[in-house]
Amino acid sequence: MSEADQQPEPRRPVVGVLSVQGDVREHVAALDAVGADPRLVRRPRELEGLDGLVIPGGESTTIDRLCRIFGLHEPIRRLVAAGLPVYGSCAGMIQLADEILDGHPEQQTFGGIDMTVRRNAFGRQVDSFETDLQIAGLPDPDRPFPAVFIRAPWVERLGEEVEVLAAVEGHPVAVRQGHLLATSFHPEVTGDHRVHALFVELCSG
Numbered sequence: 748m749s750e751a752d753q754q755p756e757p758r759r760p761v762v763g764v765l766s767v768q769g770d771v772r773e774h775v776a777a778l779d780a781v782g783a784d785p786r787l788v789r790r791p792r793e794l795e796g797l798d799g800l801v802i803p804g805g806e807s808t809t810i811d812r813l814c815r816i817f818g819l820h821e822p823i824r825r826l827v828a829a830g831l832p833v834y835g836s837c838a839g840m841i842q843l844a845d846e847i848l849d850g851h852p853e854q855q856t857f858g859g860i861d862m863t864v865r866r867n868a869f870g871r872q873v874d875s876f877e878t879d880l881q882i883a884g885l886p887d888p889d890r891p892f893p894a895v896f897i898r899a900p901w902v903e904r905l906g907e908e909v910e911v912l913a914a915v916e917g918h919p920v921a922v923r924q925g926h927l928l929a930t931s932f933h934p935e936v937t938g939d940h941r942v943h944a945l946f947v948e949l950c951s952g
């Protein structure tokens with residue numbers, strides 16, 4: 748056997764998927780496809796040893812309520828603040844926003860991204876739609892990304908540290924602030940895993 752054959756496989760980054768509600772399975776499949784080791788997170792101790800965390804789409808008020816009931820809210824808030832890479836899609840984007848509009852009066856977010864997000868912002872016009880997006884920072888950036896929006900939020904205010912990766916009709920729908928990534932749309936349902944690849948790169952860094 749040559750020396751190259753004896754090299755151990757590079758470690759797959761361990762990426763949690765918050766599994767209290769929403770489209771968990773699709774994120775697990777996408778993470779697996781881009782070389783991560785996905786772990787379901789339902790209990791605070793399952794947050795230990797993660798290289799990153801995905802907050803799936805679903806219903807942000809339900810995700811918030813269940814996270815507080817299961818004792819996940821504070822630990823996730825602390826991990827976000829401490830620099831754990833976290834990716835939120837749709838309801839997950841809402842939960843990463845420092846401020847939300849049209850939220851439930853008691854809704855709390857993990858925060859982390861200096862932005863104000865309006866819930867169901869596209870929903871008032873059309874419930875769901877798909878559009879080809881140019882997203883900065885993706886592998887193969889010139890190939891449009893098929894972005895699926897389902898009662899999606901948009902970003903109404905952005906802090907200086909927040910980078911806009913994509914916008915629809917002037918509204919930011921993909922943003923990054925350092926170790927935090929958020930999209931209004933659902934890349935996990937498309938079979939195009941480049942957003943997950945970008946996130947797993949952040950988790951490996």
Ligand SMILES: NC(=O)CC[C@H](N)C(=O)O
Nearest residue numbers: 804805806807837838898
């Ligand atoms: N697809 C989604 O995640 C929709 C988000 C939902 N409208 C909310 O406010 O939580």
